[in-house]
Amino acid sequence: MSGWSDAAVWAIIAALALGTWLIRFSFLGLIGGRRLPPWVLRHLRYTPVAVIPALIAPLVVWPQATGGETDPARLVAALAALAVGFGLRSVLGAIGAGMGTLYLLNAVF
Amino acid sequence: MPAASPSAQRPAPPATLGAAFRKGMVDSAPFLLVVGPFAVLFGVVATEAGLDLAQTMGFSVLVIAGAAQLTALQLMTENAPVIVILASALAVNLRMAMYSASLAPWIGAAPLWQRALAAYLLVDQSYAVSLANFEAEPRWSLPQRMALFLGTVALIAPVWYACTLAGALLGRGVPDALALDFAVPITFISLIAPGLRTLAHVAAAVVAVILGLVLAGLPYNLGLPLAALAAMATGAEVERRGLARPIRAEGAA
Numbered sequence: 001m002s003g004w005s006d007a008a009v010w011a012i013i014a015a016l017a018l019g020t021w022l023i024r025f026s027f028l029g030l031i032g033g034r035r036l037p038p039w040v041l042r043h044l045r046y047t048p049v050a051v052i053p054a055l056i057a058p059l060v061v062w063p064q065a066t067g068g069e070t071d072p073a074r075l076v077a078a079l080a081a082l083a084v085g086f087g088l089r090s091v092l093g094a095i096g097a098g099m100g101t102l103y104l105l106n107a108v109f
Numbered sequence: 110m111p112a113a114s115p116s117a118q119r120p121a122p123p124a125t126l127g128a129a130f131r132k133g134m135v136d137s138a139p140f141l142l143v144v145g146p147f148a149v150l151f152g153v154v155a156t157e158a159g160l161d162l163a164q165t166m167g168f169s170v171l172v173i174a175g176a177a178q179l180t181a182l183q184l185m186t187e188n189a190p191v192i193v194i195l196a197s198a199l200a201v202n203l204r205m206a207m208y209s210a211s212l213a214p215w216i217g218a219a220p221l222w223q224r225a226l227a228a229y230l231l232v233d234q235s236y237a238v239s240l241a242n243f244e245a246e247p248r249w250s251l252p253q254r255m256a257l258f259l260g261t262v263a264l265i266a267p268v269w270y271a272c273t274l275a276g277a278l279l280g281r282g283v284p285d286a287l288a289l290d291f292a293v294p295i296t297f298i299s300l301i302a303p304g305l306r307t308l309a310h311v312a313a314a315v316v317a318v319i320l321g322l323v324l325a326g327l328p329y330n331l332g333l334p335l336a337a338l339a340a341m342a343t344g345a346e347v348e349r350r351g352l353a354r355p356i357r358a359e360g361a362a
Binding site for chain 1: 142143146158159160161164167168171172173174176177178180181183184185186188191194195197198199200201202203204205206207208209210212213216217221224225227228229231286288290291292293294295296297298299300301302303304305309310313314316317318319320321322325332333336337338339340341342343344345348349
Protein backbone atom coordinates (compact mmCIF):
# COMPACT_ATOMS: atom_id res chain seq x y z
CA MET A 1 0.00 0.00 0.00
CA SER A 2 1.46 3.33 -1.02
CA GLY A 3 3.00 5.27 1.83
CA TRP A 4 2.98 2.27 4.16
CA SER A 5 5.64 -0.40 4.59
CA ASP A 6 4.50 -4.00 5.01
CA ALA A 7 5.70 -3.88 8.60
CA ALA A 8 3.66 -0.74 9.28
CA VAL A 9 0.51 -2.31 7.82
CA TRP A 10 0.97 -5.42 9.96
CA ALA A 11 1.63 -3.28 13.04
CA ILE A 12 -1.66 -1.45 12.46
CA ILE A 13 -3.49 -4.76 11.96
CA ALA A 14 -1.96 -6.18 15.16
CA ALA A 15 -2.70 -3.08 17.25
CA LEU A 16 -6.26 -2.94 15.95
CA ALA A 17 -6.78 -6.66 16.59
CA LEU A 18 -5.44 -6.45 20.14
CA GLY A 19 -7.31 -3.23 20.97
CA THR A 20 -10.58 -4.61 19.58
CA TRP A 21 -10.21 -7.86 21.49
CA LEU A 22 -9.49 -5.97 24.73
CA ILE A 23 -12.63 -3.86 24.22
CA ARG A 24 -14.68 -7.02 23.66
CA PHE A 25 -13.08 -8.87 26.57
CA SER A 26 -13.32 -5.91 28.99
CA PHE A 27 -16.40 -6.79 31.01
CA LEU A 28 -16.48 -10.49 30.17
CA GLY A 29 -12.97 -10.65 31.62
CA LEU A 30 -13.76 -8.90 34.88
CA ILE A 31 -14.52 -11.09 37.84
CA GLY A 32 -17.69 -10.17 39.69
CA GLY A 33 -19.51 -8.65 36.73
CA ARG A 34 -19.02 -4.96 37.45
CA ARG A 35 -21.48 -2.59 35.76
CA LEU A 36 -20.65 0.45 33.66
CA PRO A 37 -21.55 3.82 35.21
CA PRO A 38 -24.52 5.43 33.42
CA TRP A 39 -22.55 8.39 32.06
CA VAL A 40 -20.09 6.03 30.35
CA LEU A 41 -22.92 4.00 28.83
CA ARG A 42 -24.50 7.23 27.66
CA HIS A 43 -21.37 8.11 25.67
CA LEU A 44 -20.70 4.59 24.38
CA ARG A 45 -24.19 4.45 22.90
CA TYR A 46 -23.30 7.25 20.48
CA THR A 47 -19.79 6.25 19.34
CA PRO A 48 -20.72 4.64 15.99
CA VAL A 49 -23.19 7.38 15.12
CA ALA A 50 -20.52 9.98 16.01
CA VAL A 51 -17.46 8.50 14.29
CA ILE A 52 -18.89 7.10 11.06
CA PRO A 53 -20.85 10.15 9.81
CA ALA A 54 -17.84 12.38 10.56
CA LEU A 55 -15.64 9.98 8.55
CA ILE A 56 -17.88 9.69 5.50
CA ALA A 57 -19.40 13.19 5.17
CA PRO A 58 -16.25 14.52 3.42
CA LEU A 59 -16.16 11.39 1.21
CA VAL A 60 -19.72 12.09 0.09
CA VAL A 61 -19.30 15.82 -0.51
CA TRP A 62 -15.78 15.64 -1.97
CA PRO A 63 -15.54 12.11 -3.49
CA GLN A 64 -12.12 10.66 -4.20
CA ALA A 65 -13.24 9.24 -7.56
CA THR A 66 -13.86 12.75 -8.96
CA GLY A 67 -10.67 14.13 -7.48
CA GLY A 68 -12.57 15.93 -4.74
CA GLU A 69 -15.06 17.69 -7.01
CA THR A 70 -18.63 17.59 -5.67
CA ASP A 71 -20.66 15.14 -7.75
CA PRO A 72 -24.46 15.64 -7.83
CA ALA A 73 -25.07 11.95 -8.64
CA ARG A 74 -23.12 10.79 -5.56
CA LEU A 75 -24.86 13.37 -3.35
CA VAL A 76 -28.31 12.21 -4.47
CA ALA A 77 -27.27 8.55 -4.09
CA ALA A 78 -26.12 9.19 -0.51
CA LEU A 79 -29.40 10.94 0.32
CA ALA A 80 -31.37 8.04 -1.20
CA ALA A 81 -29.50 5.55 1.00
CA LEU A 82 -30.10 7.74 4.05
CA ALA A 83 -33.82 8.12 3.30
CA VAL A 84 -34.43 4.41 2.69
CA GLY A 85 -32.29 3.33 5.64
CA PHE A 86 -34.05 5.73 7.97
CA GLY A 87 -37.54 5.21 6.61
CA LEU A 88 -37.57 1.45 6.09
CA ARG A 89 -34.95 0.48 8.71
CA SER A 90 -33.39 -1.80 6.12
CA VAL A 91 -29.63 -1.98 5.64
CA LEU A 92 -29.87 -3.94 2.40
CA GLY A 93 -32.66 -1.70 1.08
CA ALA A 94 -30.53 1.37 1.79
CA ILE A 95 -27.48 -0.06 0.01
CA GLY A 96 -29.65 -1.04 -2.96
CA ALA A 97 -31.29 2.41 -3.10
CA GLY A 98 -27.95 4.22 -2.85
CA MET A 99 -25.99 2.23 -5.42
CA GLY A 100 -29.06 1.85 -7.66
CA THR A 101 -29.55 5.62 -7.68
CA LEU A 102 -25.88 6.16 -8.53
CA TYR A 103 -25.96 3.65 -11.41
CA LEU A 104 -29.20 5.13 -12.73
CA LEU A 105 -27.91 8.71 -12.65
CA ASN A 106 -24.57 7.67 -14.17
CA ALA A 107 -26.41 5.84 -16.96
CA VAL A 108 -28.78 8.72 -17.72
CA PHE A 109 -26.31 11.64 -17.55
CA MET B 110 -31.58 -4.51 17.68
CA PRO B 111 -34.29 -7.17 17.69
CA ALA B 112 -37.37 -6.32 19.72
CA ALA B 113 -38.83 -8.77 22.20
CA SER B 114 -40.24 -11.81 20.49
CA PRO B 115 -43.87 -11.23 19.54
CA SER B 116 -44.79 -14.87 20.03
CA ALA B 117 -46.52 -15.51 23.33
CA GLN B 118 -45.74 -19.22 23.33
CA ARG B 119 -42.11 -19.90 24.16
CA PRO B 120 -40.62 -23.29 23.43
CA ALA B 121 -39.20 -25.24 26.33
CA PRO B 122 -35.44 -24.92 26.88
CA PRO B 123 -33.61 -27.14 24.40
CA ALA B 124 -32.62 -30.44 25.93
CA THR B 125 -29.20 -30.65 24.33
CA LEU B 126 -26.28 -28.35 23.67
CA GLY B 127 -26.60 -29.25 20.00
CA ALA B 128 -30.12 -27.85 19.92
CA ALA B 129 -28.95 -24.58 21.51
CA PHE B 130 -26.10 -24.39 19.01
CA ARG B 131 -28.50 -24.93 16.11
CA LYS B 132 -30.90 -22.30 17.48
CA GLY B 133 -28.04 -19.79 17.39
CA MET B 134 -27.18 -20.78 13.83
CA VAL B 135 -30.74 -20.51 12.58
CA ASP B 136 -31.42 -17.17 14.29
CA SER B 137 -28.22 -15.64 12.93
CA ALA B 138 -28.65 -16.93 9.36
CA PRO B 139 -30.59 -13.89 8.03
CA PHE B 140 -27.63 -11.64 8.93
CA LEU B 141 -25.52 -13.46 6.32
CA LEU B 142 -27.24 -11.28 3.71
CA VAL B 143 -25.45 -8.26 5.18
CA VAL B 144 -22.26 -9.89 6.42
CA GLY B 145 -21.38 -11.62 3.12
CA PRO B 146 -21.57 -8.58 0.81
CA PHE B 147 -19.90 -6.38 3.46
CA ALA B 148 -16.95 -8.79 3.59
CA VAL B 149 -16.70 -8.92 -0.22
CA LEU B 150 -16.67 -5.12 -0.24
CA PHE B 151 -13.85 -5.01 2.31
CA GLY B 152 -11.84 -7.55 0.34
CA VAL B 153 -12.22 -5.60 -2.91
CA VAL B 154 -11.57 -2.18 -1.37
CA ALA B 155 -8.55 -3.37 0.63
CA THR B 156 -7.01 -5.00 -2.44
CA GLU B 157 -7.64 -1.91 -4.57
CA ALA B 158 -6.03 0.20 -1.84
CA GLY B 159 -2.90 -1.91 -2.26
CA LEU B 160 -3.01 -4.40 0.63
CA ASP B 161 -1.78 -7.87 -0.30
CA LEU B 162 -3.86 -11.00 0.21
CA ALA B 163 -2.32 -11.85 3.60
CA GLN B 164 -2.84 -8.34 4.96
CA THR B 165 -6.43 -8.22 3.72
CA MET B 166 -7.18 -11.58 5.34
CA GLY B 167 -5.22 -10.52 8.43
CA PHE B 168 -7.64 -7.66 8.93
CA SER B 169 -10.75 -9.82 8.60
CA VAL B 170 -9.47 -12.78 10.63
CA LEU B 171 -7.67 -10.94 13.43
CA VAL B 172 -9.82 -7.80 13.81
CA ILE B 173 -13.16 -9.27 12.64
CA ALA B 174 -14.96 -5.90 12.79
CA GLY B 175 -15.96 -4.60 9.35
CA ALA B 176 -16.78 -0.98 10.13
CA ALA B 177 -13.51 -0.50 12.03
CA GLN B 178 -11.55 -2.26 9.27
CA LEU B 179 -13.00 0.04 6.60
CA THR B 180 -12.38 3.07 8.84
CA ALA B 181 -8.72 2.14 9.27
CA LEU B 182 -8.36 1.41 5.56
CA GLN B 183 -9.91 4.73 4.55
CA LEU B 184 -7.63 6.68 6.89
CA MET B 185 -4.58 4.71 5.67
CA THR B 186 -5.33 5.73 2.07
CA GLU B 187 -5.52 9.33 3.34
CA ASN B 188 -2.08 8.84 4.96
CA ALA B 189 -3.41 9.82 8.38
CA PRO B 190 -1.09 9.45 11.39
CA VAL B 191 -1.11 6.00 12.99
CA ILE B 192 -2.53 7.35 16.24
CA VAL B 193 -5.53 8.88 14.43
CA ILE B 194 -6.08 5.63 12.49
CA LEU B 195 -6.05 3.49 15.63
CA ALA B 196 -8.08 5.91 17.76
CA SER B 197 -10.77 6.31 15.10
CA ALA B 198 -11.07 2.61 14.28
CA LEU B 199 -11.10 1.59 17.95
CA ALA B 200 -13.68 4.31 18.69
CA VAL B 201 -15.95 2.65 16.12
CA ASN B 202 -15.55 -0.54 18.19
CA LEU B 203 -16.14 1.05 21.61
CA ARG B 204 -19.79 0.02 21.40
CA MET B 205 -18.55 -3.52 21.95
CA ALA B 206 -17.60 -2.64 25.54
CA MET B 207 -21.32 -2.12 25.99
CA TYR B 208 -22.01 -5.55 24.47
CA SER B 209 -19.38 -7.09 26.75
CA ALA B 210 -20.97 -5.50 29.83
CA SER B 211 -24.44 -6.60 28.82
CA LEU B 212 -23.44 -10.23 28.17
CA ALA B 213 -21.33 -10.51 31.36
CA PRO B 214 -24.28 -11.38 33.65
CA TRP B 215 -25.21 -14.23 31.26
CA ILE B 216 -21.88 -15.85 30.35
CA GLY B 217 -19.43 -14.09 32.69
CA ALA B 218 -19.12 -17.22 34.87
CA ALA B 219 -17.77 -19.35 32.01
CA PRO B 220 -14.14 -20.57 32.10
CA LEU B 221 -11.56 -17.96 31.15
CA TRP B 222 -10.68 -19.57 27.80
CA GLN B 223 -14.35 -19.63 26.80
CA ARG B 224 -14.75 -15.95 27.69
CA ALA B 225 -11.58 -15.12 25.75
CA LEU B 226 -12.95 -16.99 22.73
CA ALA B 227 -16.37 -15.38 23.08
CA ALA B 228 -14.69 -11.95 23.21
CA TYR B 229 -12.95 -12.63 19.90
CA LEU B 230 -16.30 -13.64 18.37
CA LEU B 231 -18.34 -10.81 19.92
CA VAL B 232 -19.76 -8.98 16.88
CA ASP B 233 -22.99 -7.02 16.36
CA GLN B 234 -24.88 -10.09 15.16
CA SER B 235 -23.72 -12.59 17.80
CA TYR B 236 -24.48 -10.03 20.49
CA ALA B 237 -27.98 -9.21 19.28
CA VAL B 238 -29.04 -12.81 18.65
CA SER B 239 -27.53 -14.15 21.88
CA LEU B 240 -28.96 -11.48 24.17
CA ALA B 241 -32.43 -11.90 22.66
CA ASN B 242 -32.25 -15.66 23.34
CA PHE B 243 -30.77 -15.32 26.84
CA GLU B 244 -33.54 -12.93 27.84
CA ALA B 245 -36.21 -15.17 26.32
CA GLU B 246 -34.84 -18.29 28.06
CA PRO B 247 -33.52 -17.19 31.45
CA ARG B 248 -33.53 -20.78 32.75
CA TRP B 249 -30.88 -21.98 30.32
CA SER B 250 -27.69 -23.35 31.85
CA LEU B 251 -24.33 -21.69 31.26
CA PRO B 252 -23.17 -24.40 28.79
CA GLN B 253 -26.43 -23.99 26.85
CA ARG B 254 -25.83 -20.24 26.62
CA MET B 255 -22.26 -20.73 25.41
CA ALA B 256 -23.46 -23.29 22.86
CA LEU B 257 -26.02 -20.84 21.55
CA PHE B 258 -23.44 -18.05 21.40
CA LEU B 259 -21.06 -20.25 19.40
CA GLY B 260 -23.97 -21.20 17.12
CA THR B 261 -24.57 -17.52 16.29
CA VAL B 262 -21.07 -17.24 14.81
CA ALA B 263 -20.81 -20.75 13.31
CA LEU B 264 -22.04 -19.41 9.96
CA ILE B 265 -21.24 -15.72 10.26
CA ALA B 266 -17.51 -15.99 11.02
CA PRO B 267 -16.64 -18.49 8.24
CA VAL B 268 -18.74 -16.52 5.74
CA TRP B 269 -16.97 -13.32 6.87
CA TYR B 270 -13.55 -14.88 6.16
CA ALA B 271 -14.57 -16.59 2.92
CA CYS B 272 -16.28 -13.53 1.44
CA THR B 273 -13.28 -11.34 2.33
CA LEU B 274 -11.13 -13.84 0.43
CA ALA B 275 -13.54 -13.79 -2.52
CA GLY B 276 -13.46 -9.98 -2.57
CA ALA B 277 -9.66 -9.93 -2.36
CA LEU B 278 -9.35 -12.38 -5.26
CA LEU B 279 -11.89 -10.39 -7.27
CA GLY B 280 -9.95 -7.26 -6.34
CA ARG B 281 -8.98 -5.16 -9.31
CA GLY B 282 -11.20 -7.24 -11.58
CA VAL B 283 -14.19 -5.14 -10.50
CA PRO B 284 -15.06 -2.77 -13.37
CA ASP B 285 -14.92 0.98 -12.64
CA ALA B 286 -18.52 1.33 -13.83
CA LEU B 287 -19.64 -0.34 -10.59
CA ALA B 288 -18.34 2.79 -8.78
CA LEU B 289 -17.21 0.68 -5.83
CA ASP B 290 -15.34 3.70 -4.47
CA PHE B 291 -18.70 4.99 -3.42
CA ALA B 292 -19.92 1.66 -2.06
CA VAL B 293 -17.96 2.40 1.13
CA PRO B 294 -19.81 5.63 2.04
CA ILE B 295 -23.11 4.10 0.89
CA THR B 296 -22.56 1.03 3.08
CA PHE B 297 -21.69 3.17 6.08
CA ILE B 298 -24.77 5.36 5.57
CA SER B 299 -26.88 2.20 5.25
CA LEU B 300 -25.48 0.77 8.49
CA ILE B 301 -26.05 4.00 10.45
CA ALA B 302 -29.39 5.25 9.09
CA PRO B 303 -31.59 2.44 10.49
CA GLY B 304 -30.06 3.09 13.91
CA LEU B 305 -31.17 6.74 14.05
CA ARG B 306 -33.88 5.81 16.51
CA THR B 307 -33.96 8.80 18.83
CA LEU B 308 -33.45 12.55 18.77
CA ALA B 309 -30.13 11.95 20.54
CA HIS B 310 -28.88 9.69 17.73
CA VAL B 311 -29.97 12.21 15.09
CA ALA B 312 -28.38 15.13 16.96
CA ALA B 313 -25.10 13.22 17.29
CA ALA B 314 -25.12 12.32 13.58
CA VAL B 315 -25.92 15.89 12.49
CA VAL B 316 -23.10 17.34 14.63
CA ALA B 317 -20.75 14.65 13.28
CA VAL B 318 -21.59 15.48 9.65
CA ILE B 319 -21.31 19.27 10.10
CA LEU B 320 -18.07 19.18 12.09
CA GLY B 321 -16.68 16.41 9.88
CA LEU B 322 -17.07 18.78 6.91
CA VAL B 323 -16.03 22.00 8.68
CA LEU B 324 -12.92 20.44 10.23
CA ALA B 325 -11.98 18.35 7.17
CA GLY B 326 -9.07 20.69 6.40
CA LEU B 327 -7.30 20.22 9.73
CA PRO B 328 -3.86 18.61 9.48
CA TYR B 329 -3.24 14.97 10.46
CA ASN B 330 -6.97 14.15 10.02
CA LEU B 331 -7.53 15.64 13.45
CA GLY B 332 -10.94 16.85 12.31
CA LEU B 333 -12.33 13.32 12.60
CA PRO B 334 -11.57 12.68 16.30
CA LEU B 335 -12.62 16.23 17.22
CA ALA B 336 -15.90 15.95 15.31
CA ALA B 337 -16.57 12.50 16.76
CA LEU B 338 -15.93 13.61 20.36
CA ALA B 339 -18.24 16.60 19.97
CA ALA B 340 -20.92 14.41 18.38
CA MET B 341 -20.64 11.77 21.11
CA ALA B 342 -20.98 14.43 23.82
CA THR B 343 -23.97 15.88 21.97
CA GLY B 344 -25.77 12.53 21.88
CA ALA B 345 -25.05 11.87 25.55
CA GLU B 346 -26.18 15.36 26.58
CA VAL B 347 -29.41 15.18 24.60
CA GLU B 348 -30.10 11.83 26.28
CA ARG B 349 -29.23 13.22 29.73
CA ARG B 350 -31.83 15.95 29.26
CA GLY B 351 -34.42 13.25 28.66
CA LEU B 352 -34.85 14.10 25.01
CA ALA B 353 -33.79 10.68 23.71
CA ARG B 354 -37.34 9.51 23.09
CA PRO B 355 -37.93 7.30 20.05
CA ILE B 356 -38.66 9.44 17.00
CA ARG B 357 -41.72 7.35 16.26
CA ALA B 358 -43.55 4.39 17.69
CA GLU B 359 -41.65 1.16 17.07
CA GLY B 360 -43.70 -1.36 15.13
CA ALA B 361 -46.97 -1.08 17.03
CA ALA B 362 -49.30 1.95 17.33
